[in-house]
Amino acid sequence: MNISHVSRRDFLKASGGLVVTFSLRAQGPVQGSPEMNQLDSWIAIAADGSITAFSGKEELGQGISTAQQQLVAEELSVPFSRVRLIYCDTALTPDQAHTSGSQSHPANFNSSNLAQAGATAREALFRMASQRLGVPVDRLTASDGVISSGSKSVTYGQLVEGKKFSLALDPNAKRKSPKTWTVLGKPIARPDIPDLVTGKFEFVHNVRLPGMLHGRVVRPPSVGASLANVDEGSVAGMPGVVKVFVKKNFIGVVAQKPWQAIQAAAKLKVTWNPGPALPDPATFHDSLRKLPARDALMVDSGDVDARLSGGATVLKATYLHPYQMHGSMGSSCAVADVQGDRATIYSATQAVWYQKSTSAMILGLKPENIHVIFRRGSGCYGVNGADTVTYDAAILSQAVGKPVRVQLTRKDEMAFENYGPAYVIDQRASLDAGGNITTWEHESWSPGMGNRPGTNRPGNIITGSLLGFPPAEFAPRPAGPAPARVNNNSNGVPSYLAQVTGTVQSGRVVTHAVGSPFFTGPLRSPSRLQNTFAHESFMDELAARVKADPVQFRLRHLRDARLKEVLEAAAKTANWDTRPSPKPGNRKTGMASGRGAACVLYEGDNGYTSLIAEIQVDQDTGKIVVKRMVAASDVGPISNPDGLRNQVEGGALQGLSRCLGEEVTWDHEKVTSIDWHSYHSLPLGFEVPKIEAVLINRSEGEVMGAGETSITLVAAAIGNAIFDATGARIRQVPFTADRIKAALAARA
Amino acid sequence: MAITLKVNGRTHTLDLDPATPLLYALSDDLQLNGPKFGCGLGQCGACTVIVKGQAVRSCVTTVKSVEGADITTLEGLGTPEKPHPIQQAFIDQQAAQCGFCVNAVIMTAKAFLDKNPKATEAEIQQAMSGVLCRCFTSARMLRAIAQYGKAAAR
Numbered sequence: 001m002n003i004s005h006v007s008r009r010d011f012l013k014a015s016g017g018l019v020v021t022f023s024l025r026a027q028g029p030v031q032g033s034p035e036m037n038q039l040d041s042w043i044a045i046a047a048d049g050s051i052t053a054f055s056g057k058e059e060l061g062q063g064i065s066t067a068q069q070q071l072v073a074e075e076l077s078v079p080f081s082r083v084r085l086i087y088c089d090t091a092l093t094p095d096q097a098h099t100s101g102s103q104s105h106p107a108n109f110n111s112s113n114l115a116q117a118g119a120t121a122r123e124a125l126f127r128m129a130s131q132r133l134g135v136p137v138d139r140l141t142a143s144d145g146v147i148s149s150g151s152k153s154v155t156y157g158q159l160v161e162g163k164k165f166s167l168a169l170d171p172n173a174k175r176k177s178p179k180t181w182t183v184l185g186k187p188i189a190r191p192d193i194p195d196l197v198t199g200k201f202e203f204v205h206n207v208r209l210p211g212m213l214h215g216r217v218v219r220p221p222s223v224g225a226s227l228a229n230v231d232e233g234s235v236a237g238m239p240g241v242v243k244v245f246v247k248k249n250f251i252g253v254v255a256q257k258p259w260q261a262i263q264a265a266a267k268l269k270v271t272w273n274p275g276p277a278l279p280d281p282a283t284f285h286d287s288l289r290k291l292p293a294r295d296a297l298m299v300d301s302g303d304v305d306a307r308l309s310g311g312a313t314v315l316k317a318t319y320l321h322p323y324q325m326h327g328s329m330g331s332s333c334a335v336a337d338v339q340g341d342r343a344t345i346y347s348a349t350q351a352v353w354y355q356k357s358t359s360a361m362i363l364g365l366k367p368e369n370i371h372v373i374f375r376r377g378s379g380c381y382g383v384n385g386a387d388t389v390t391y392d393a394a395i396l397s398q399a400v401g402k403p404v405r406v407q408l409t410r411k412d413e414m415a416f417e418n419y420g421p422a423y424v425i426d427q428r429a430s431l432d433a434g435g436n437i438t439t440w441e442h443e444s445w446s447p448g449m450g451n452r453p454g455t456n457r458p459g460n461i462i463t464g465s466l467l468g469f470p471p472a473e474f475a476p477r478p479a480g481p482a483p484a485r486v487n488n489n490s491n492g493v494p495s496y497l498a499q500v501t502g503t504v505q506s507g508r509v510v511t512h513a514v515g516s517p518f519f520t521g522p523l524r525s526p527s528r529l530q531n532t533f534a535h536e537s538f539m540d541e542l543a544a545r546v547k548a549d550p551v552q553f554r555l556r557h558l559r560d561a562r563l564k565e566v567l568e569a570a571a572k573t574a575n576w577d578t579r580p581s582p583k584p585g586n587r588k589t590g591m592a593s594g595r596g597a598a599c600v601l602y603e604g605d606n607g608y609t610s611l612i613a614e615i616q617v618d619q620d621t622g623k624i625v626v627k628r629m630v631a632a633s634d635v636g637p638i639s640n641p642d643g644l645r646n647q648v649e650g651g652a653l654q655g656l657s658r659c660l661g662e663e664v665t666w667d668h669e670k671v672t673s674i675d676w677h678s679y680h681s682l683p684l685g686f687e688v689p690k691i692e693a694v695l696i697n698r699s700e701g702e703v704m705g706a707g708e709t710s711i712t713l714v715a716a717a718i719g720n721a722i723f724d725a726t727g728a729r730i731r732q733v734p735f736t737a738d739r740i741k742a743a744l745a746a747r748a
Numbered sequence: 749m750a751i752t753l754k755v756n757g758r759t760h761t762l763d764l765d766p767a768t769p770l771l772y773a774l775s776d777d778l779q780l781n782g783p784k785f786g787c788g789l790g791q792c793g794a795c796t797v798i799v800k801g802q803a804v805r806s807c808v809t810t811v812k813s814v815e816g817a818d819i820t821t822l823e824g825l826g827t828p829e830k831p832h833p834i835q836q837a838f839i840d841q842q843a844a845q846c847g848f849c850v851n852a853v854i855m856t857a858k859a860f861l862d863k864n865p866k867a868t869e870a871e872i873q874q875a876m877s878g879v880l881c882r883c884f885t886s887a888r889m890l891r892a893i894a895q896y897g898k899a900a901a902r
Contacts, residue, residue, distance in 0.1 A: 061846030196847035199782030199822035379846035653884035676791040685876025
């Protein structure tokens with residue numbers, strides 16, 4: 001099929017499956033994304049009645065494609081299997097920016113975009129049927145793609161006749177009520193799993209184009225190092241080597257076969273000028289406090305200093321979080337075919353449209369001549385290497401004029417990805433004689449460099465930076481006044497302040513963004529996980545100080561009914577033993593058991609969640625075994641309860657891995673956590689706790705995100721359980737055995 | 749040089765450097781999607797295949813060393829239409845998120861359980877301790893493995 005002349009209709013007619021290889025040989029621009037406000041951009045009904053939906057939110061493994069198919073099937077009253085979904089192709093699907101931030105449900109399942117397209121299409125079909133059958137709309141019913149009056153009926157295919165709707169999305173089209181759902185809301189099995197478990201599924205790693213060559217990049221020893229010399233003669237005569245490509249600090253090798261490229265890249269003699277020395281890891285967290293900062297005031301009631309100094313009981317604590325990485329199981333891969341002024345790119349990016357505009361900058365081509373097609377990569381939880389390896393493949397394909405596949409090494413994946421940032425968080429609060437919190441102050445320092453590339457910042461990730469594009473500029477500045485309306489998108493404001501979901505009137509939240517020696521970016525629950533670890537741990541410290549039960553103490557300081565309900569639901573399922581921590585009667589040696597709780601309204605408006613963890617601590621070795629995790633969730637009407645459970649369970653266990661072992665490490669010149677021996681992920685076969693997902697379903701209201709809820713609470717719930725078991729408070733993630741032993745030794 | 753590989757019951761003669769890791773012969777020359785590059789260091793399991801009943805990490809196994817041996821990949825177990833019982837167990841338990849690790853998990857578990865059909869939960873856990881799933885679908889995957897184990901033990 002010829003891409004320049006392909007319309008979305010042609011595509012629908014011609015493509016039997018989702019995988020279509022386009023030819024680049026024609027002239028003229030690549031088709032752009034269709035209009036967001038047009039029904040035809042989202043839904044097409046073929047003459048045979050089959051339905052194709054188009055979405056700008058992609059399947060990364062979170063189950064969203066299944067839920068989107070259910071949504072369209074529900075709104076159009078057809079079985080799930082009747083709907084085909086095409087997502088994230090810059091020539092075919094609406095531009096919905098990123099698939100990220102637990103935003104796919106809010107974006108596509110409420111009253112706009114795909115959901116509204118479904119409702120608009122259904123109402124349009126009913127109007128057409130009414131006209132065709134001569135029966136008023138309110139006497140018609142739809143089932144299985146047939147609209148019927150009882151005596152007369154007509155199919156969707158007959159009504160549409162393979163034509164366009166030519167309608168704008170109708171903001172007043174009525175969504176079906178969750179009370180009447182028959183497809184949405186059901187635990188429909190994911191259609192991709194049979195292909196995944198039999199090896200039929202095509203990841204981006206498995207895209208194979210005719211004449212495709214294999215590239216390998218040669219990275220510097222560290223961020224900031226610059227190229228001194230490349231000795232191309234060092235690989236001369238090696239079998240299969242097609243090209244050594246050097247541009248500024250970027251080096252790549254292209255060969256006929258993968259093993260040839262790997263060997264050539266390893267043998268290529270390169271000399272680097274070292275980058276700036278890295279900060280001392282031992283004093284790194286403290287050093288952040290002294291760096292030039294970009295400050296922000298999220299909340300300020302104006303009376304915090306007075307309350308903290310007025311002779312009240314004051315508690316202070318500092319919490320530390322490391323840099324952590326996505327550490328995707330498969331190192332990142334992309335395939336690009338750049339010929340002349342045009343490019344076709346297969347990428348596992350979370351943002352095909354931004355990949356299109358920034359690849360254009362990398363290649364020096366017009367964005368309209370670039371076609372980016374999403375193909376699933378290895379699990380991505382923000383910005384892994386998917387974007388950077390896409391630039392690698394694109395620039396190497398341009399260099400040789402042939403399709404090129406690039407996959408990163410494990411080390412290059414881990415040493416240069418955009419890490420989830422480190423944090424230092426100071427907490428201060430005062431308590432009155434009745435054991436109530438009277439003020440709460442939160443102050444954080446967090447280092448950042450780069451981020452997602454967005455529309456025009458390819459230098460925010462390593463390949464763009466090596467090719468000479470700078471990362472987004474970091475400009476220190478003092479804080480402005482606190483905004484009139486609090487936005488708690490970062491979970492920076494503790495839940496217990498009245499400005500958000502709590503009862504405490506007095507509070508101040510200050511953030512300091514500082515520079516980072518490593519690239520950073522969103523990693524599942526970015527900043528929220530770190531902030532909530534500090535808030536929910538500190539809340540436990542406050543409860544213990546006044547000898548209050550940690551759940552009751554939370555409920556007493558919360559105002560939001562749904563947040564209270566979600567916490568109570570987990571406590572009920574966990575059979576929570578109401579009493580203060582630490583657990584009375586536990587001995588100070590050997591095994592001790594305990595339980596901990598945490599809760600939050602994610603991003604201030606995107607998912608109510610609570611978690612209770614039951615653990616055992618071996619006080620002689622510092623080893624923790626988590627026995628049980630009860631994770632409650634209220635994210636509005638549930639699209640697919642099994643998909644939601646899968647997200648809640650996976651989030652809880654990923655959170656456990658991040659809390660117990662994961663930490664980016666470095667020496668004076670380079671990152672040293674570069675494989676699975678030096679970066680400590682829990683393996684599949686650890687002592688997996690019993691996980692219970694408690695799902696609170698709603699039959700009305702808005703849907704919220706669910707991908708980042710449970711993970712946000714794990715470190716606090718585990719830390720609180722350690723305190724309950726042992727009386728020792730651990731304030732630094734990850735909770736390694738050494739840190740736990742140190743905390744145990746420091747007990748009063 | 750000419751290397752003969754027996755993969756999923758078919759014999760292929762390929763012109764390869766004998767030091768080539770088996771993974772590249774499978775994924776590039778034979779265009780199989782099951783075995784995957786995860787780390788290239790034998791640490792994660794993504795590249796696992798079964799050779800003579802044993803789970804082998806194909807990223808650190810040369811083609812020369814397995815010449816002529818029976819090699820089974822994920823594709824060799826079953827198809828979406830006719831999945832192998834262990835593949836069916838993963839479908840039944842909906843045991844996947846991104847699915848990149850599924851090859852590692854299924855091939856390692858199958859090789860282990862076929863040799864140790866009466867393995868305890870703790871022994872299965874031990875057998876899976878060198879395999880990663882970074883989406884942490886662990887609970888479902890261990891349930892799927894147990895489902896297959898129970899059926900295999902009968």
